[in-house]
Amino acid sequence: MRPASMLHVRLPLAIFSSSPERNSPVREAVPFVTEQTTRLVLPSHIEAVADAAAAATGFVQSCGLGEEIAFGIDMAVREAVTNAIVHGNQEDEAKKVEVTFNCLEHALEIEVKDQGEGFDPAAVPDPTDPANILKTSGRGIFLMRTFMDEVDWLARPEGGTKVRLVKKF
């Protein structure tokens, strides 16, 4: 198992942040890391998905969880961050995606916040319905629900959407 201190060493490599007056991503931020919480601020471009997933894997290991849970969390985080970047922020690099990992006593809780216009998850059709089976998109939410115990969406008062993912253990 990766010791918790490794998380502190490697996470800054996975963190992106931009100062508000600049549009290009800058690898400059130091994450807020405590014993149980890590927060990432990501630019709205696709390459940031892998950084979020790498941070998720490190955090899962620091919480002492196994490979099977790690796979599902990696998948759910990738899908949530992809949605936030592509559908939420529309890949507008002036907008940020914030990811928070909380290791609770019997659960891992992840929040992904975007600055988009919001959306209705109920409006996304069931991708396993025969009518939708050959669609090339629309499986992200389904996979998030498959691998996590709880998935919910909240409209943020300040604008944007917050997705909350919970995996119990």
Added chain:
Amino acid sequence: MAELNIRERQAGDITVLDMDGRITIGEGSVALRSAIRRLLEEGKKNILLNLAGVGYIDSSGIGELVSSYTAINKEGGQLKLLSLTEKLRDLLTITKLLTVFDAYDAEADALSNFK
């Protein structure tokens, strides 16, 4: 190292793509899309994707497999899958795409089932 490495070989009129890496949003999905598009432009319509080296795929990668399948069918060709890893098989099962794709464990079986 590239996210997804693709090596091409011929088995009669069937093109086998040996894939190694991850098919995820961005580079991996684009690499698969480019490879399929190029083969169709070259008139190679019978394609076997050897996924033995692909341990991870996300919804974008799954979408790219579906897109490949429909593009090849539209050209009158066939797409088949070979050597799914356990994780990939699980994902294609829960998304019900194993009811769409022809998947094989043995290359000889896959090749003999192209029409």
